Amino acid sequence: MPQVKVYVTLKPTLLDAQGRVVHNALNSLGYDNVEQVRIGKYIELELTGGSQNIERDVREMCEKLLANPVIENYRFEVVK
Amino acid sequence: MPQVKVYVTLKPTLLDAQGRVVHNALNSLGYDNVEQVRIGKYIELELTGGSQNIERDVREMCEKLLANPVIENYRFEVVK
Numbered sequence: 001m002p003q004v005k006v007y008v009t010l011k012p013t014l015l016d017a018q019g020r021v022v023h024n025a026l027n028s029l030g031y032d033n034v035e036q037v038r039i040g041k042y043i044e045l046e047l048t049g050g051s052q053n054i055e056r057d058v059r060e061m062c063e064k065l066l067a068n069p070v071i072e073n074y075r076f077e078v079v080k
Numbered sequence: 081m082p083q084v085k086v087y088v089t090l091k092p093t094l095l096d097a098q099g100r101v102v103h104n105a106l107n108s109l110g111y112d113n114v115e116q117v118r119i120g121k122y123i124e125l126e127l128t129g130g131s132q133n134i135e136r137d138v139r140e141m142c143e144k145l146l147a148n149p150v151i152e153n154y155r156f157e158v159v160k
Contacts (some may be wrong), residue, residue, distance in 0.1 A: 001115065007122050022123070025145055031137060035126040037082065042087050042122035043102075046115040057111060065105055 002047045004058050007074040008067045009040035040072075054078055081102040082127045084138050088147045089120035120152075134158055 010016050016038045023037040043066055047054060058076050067074040089094050096118045123146055129133065138156050142158040147154040 001142045009122065009124070010143075019123075022145065026141060029141075029144060031141060033129045033137070034125050034141075035128045036124075038124045038127075040122040040124070042089065042120040043099075044089070044116075044118045044120070046117075048115045049115050057098065057113070061106060061111060061114075064109060 002054055003079045004047065004054065005045040005079065006058065006062060006066055006074060007040060007044065008043065008062070008072050008074045009074055010038060011072055014071055016061055021063040041066075082134055083159040084125040084127065084134065084156055086121065086125065086138065086142060086146055086154060086160065087120060088142070088152050090095045090118060091151055091153055092152055115145040120147075 010019075019037040019039045022039065023034060024032045026037065044063075045058070047057075055078065060076070062074045062076065063069055090099075099117040099119045102119065103114060106114045107116065108119070126142075127137075135158065138158070142154045142156065143149055
C-alpha cells in the first residue's frame, strides 16, 4: 500500500505569523540561538491500489485541496 | 547555519479529525483510492552558532513547546 508524505510550506517571501510567534516563544524560553522558524503542514496519505499515476494524482490533490498554490509550496515523496 | 526539520504527528491511536475531513473532501473530489489521511506539522528551524548540543536543544524545544508529548510524536533531522 503506497504511502505518500506531503510537505506544504508557506512561500519564503511571505510573513509566517505562526512561525514568528513560535520564534518569540522559543527566545522567551531562553533559546537565543534560534534565528528563524517557519511552520508548515505535514500530510501522510495512505493509498490503495496500484502505484500507477500516483504522482499525477497527488499533484492534483495538492493543487486542488492540500495546498494553496498562491501562497504555498508543496513537495511530496512516495514511499512504497 | 544549521537547519533543523521537525515533524510533529498525532499519535497513531488518536482520531485525527482534521485528517478525517480532508479524507472525506478527497473522496468527494473523486479520489477513491485514498485510504487514510493524517495531518501533522512540519517546522523548519534555523539556528545560529555551533552545532554542539543541537540535538539536545531541539529535543527540549519539542518537549516544551513545539509538540504536545501527551498526544503527539515528533522526530527531527539536523541539516548542516
